[in-house]
Amino acid sequence: MGSASTGRAIGLGILAALAGLMFGLDTGVVAGALPFIATDFHIPARTEEWIVSSMMAGAAFGSLVAGSISARFGRTGAMLGSALLFLAGTAACALAPSPAFLIGGRLVLGLAVGVAAFAAPLYISEITVESARGAMISFYQLMVSFGIFAAFVSDSLLASGGHWRWMLGVMAVPATLFLLGVLFLPHTPRWLMMQGRTERARSVLRMLRTDNDVAESELQEIQARLNQDSHKGFALFRSSGNFRRSVLLGMVLQVMQQLTGINVLMYYAPRVFQAAHFGTSAAVWATTLVGLTNMALTGVAIVFVDRWGRRPLLVLSCLIAAISMAGVGVLLLSGAQSFSTQLALVGFVLLFVAGFAIGEGPLVWTLCSEVQPTRGRDFGIGCSTVTNWAANWLVSNTFLTLMAALGSAHTFLLFALLNGLFIVVTVLFVPETRGVSLETIEARLFAGKRLRDLGQTNAR
Template sequence: MVGVATSRSESDLSQDASTTTRATILGVVAALAGLMFGLDTGVVSGALPFIAQDFHTSARMQEWIVSSMMAGAAFGSLIAGSISTRFGRTGAMMGAAALFLLGTFVCTFAPSPAYLICGRVFLGLAVGVAAFAAPLYISEITVESARGAMISFYQLMVTLGIFLAFVSDGFFSHGGHWRWMLGVMTVPATLFMISVLFLPHSPRWLAMKQREGQALKVLRLLRSDEEVAQAELASIEARLNRDTGAGWNLFRREPNFRRSVMLGIILQVMQQLTGINVLMYYAPRVFQAAHFGTSAAVWATTLVGLINMAATGVAIVFVDRWGRRPLLMLSCAIAAISMAGVGILLAIGGDSLGIQIGLVGFVLLFVAGFAIGEGPLVWTLCSEVQPTRGRDFGIGCSTVTNWAANWLISNTFLTLMATLGSSGTFLLFAAFNALFIVITLTFVPETRDVSLEAIETNLFAGKRLRDLGR
């Protein structure tokens, strides 16, 4: 379909193209992968204190229980690109759904910490594959005018999963029923598996596999009219016909592609250095450091999940109105200030009501700041800046980096707290958030209302990274 002629310019078609109701529904179904991601991320926070009591685990073993999922996710994201290329984005999500069920079963009936770690590695593999495939699928079925909101919706589902896991943990915490906390994940995992059966393949993946007829059929379902579908397929094929290789070969030969890969890696490292997953995994421990009781700490953690979800909804509303850069810089500033506030209050110490209220307030402010930008927009940008032939490889590199950094932080946080102290640890995270502002100003492009093909053209033309959307 490369030679299809149209009566309107590509920019006109881009403006006319609107995501159909069907495309939106398919994007929402794919975003259920984020729900599973969030559930398995959040559930360990409330379960960990009771697991530690039952198995008499040390702080170091608790770090391994938490971080084992990140190690699995790092490996899962490493192989996700090849799985996604061979079986499609939907095939990758189906494999992830099966791993979610397997991991949940092993964790629920684990007779020892070793089995629990094994089960969480399976869950990590599932998360790594799903976190790669779902945002990629959403970016490839959605038009540019709604792409930011739809990928941010994936992040909203992550936060919904975290919140629901915290709520579930709160209810089961009264009896210390950590196996129920973990076992209830079977229900959403089954629903996710069934839902993926109804997803068509991505038109870009079908075009990569030279299945143009099927790609056009899917585009007809997703776009507003026949002319838009034909023009988009022609644009996709034009990019695929570039004789620059794919994946590693493209990375080795093309310095401009190396720039986009490095940008994705930098963004993912900085997202993890914000400190968000410290709160997601160890929030009860943080609140206990401020003299909260165990049950009160779990419910305070639930409030963290609620704010995280609500603020991500704000990002969905404004990401395609304000743009990526302004929202991201605002997010970084809020996160830096609030992390500094947490560090200062922990340095003051004491168990007064004022200190406790102030600590909760700064934690919630940080979570809100992260959720409006640093959380969803990093995933959005990482899926937008990679060229078609290198998208699997580029997103794979950034996703592996995300989970490797996640593992490193989750595996060392309790040790870091013991070494630097609670106050010093959070002041360090405040500094990292401030550094993220500088990185955003220097490297991050504004991609609002810009087609993936236009971003790719600018990349290979050698434009500066921050100018890819111009």
């Protein structure tokens, strides 16, 4: 994964990516547990929406404060705090005596997810050389996908007895593993340099790179970027129109990701399949297929993101998503009552998930961590992460209502239209950052280059 990276750098990146595992587990587990929670507590669909979306609300707030936490305590400190919150939230959900208490537990989990989703990709981007950066950040998304799949499998195995408390409580095991893993993570060289701890940054860089000369050159490059501008964070946002452009790009990318329709399937997949006249058991197992496809195809992104580049994969991803969402909408318009039509619907859903997994899923996080300058990285990624969770909350809090108002078919046709729009956004504004150092991207940003020219200027 890059000749300048040591095995230790890759290992530390994998440990940080366990944050993605927790993200995925807590995202996926609610899909299988929700029908049993609704039955036990006798709650209406609107309360179900709040149980699902409360985690997104917590995550939005968590990502809002994650930038200041990460700037003060480091990316490692932020992940340590999120690990403790994961454990507390898991306990609250598993033992919840009422829907209100469960919503509170989901809020705590959301705080943990919001902080972890901010800090982990940032940590990985700052310890990894440019030749391996795309693959390593995509590995984080693979962990998210694996977590969703593992949660779906766990839900399916526990579904026969309706054991929703066990579904939620078993999350304590990976949360503990994540906590232990974080204890082995050193602070990133860039954060250490921002704290004035140059010697410690040099020591960490030499550990992460195979050659001391490479480490020293990178250290000097980081220092040069830090010396160039005394403004950082919100002050830099106010003073620099160029920085505002990169922040806006990150926010638009995150809105794109959430409006693809992916979390409609992650949170409500059984409901979608039931709308196509699947039985309850068949709907749960079809949902597991969704998780398996998401995980498997994210692996494709890891293999090809640093070979083919970000832009080609993202355009292909949006195209596949648009076609498959349109297919789902058309089949639902037909009634989807015959067995062959139901199989075709499952096929289109899995095709959509595959399309999302090779681009719109992992590459949004990759690009958001790459386009922000060093002094504004905490603030910029914080803005894009808050936007992600705000859009996530909006989708998850309104989907059942939207489906009731528009009908399931027209809801999916709307998502198809949005995915088509995202192709245009990618072509016009997204840069090709494959193989380009973070410092080079930053220099081009502040030189006023067009957003799509921040990386490889000859990229298609």
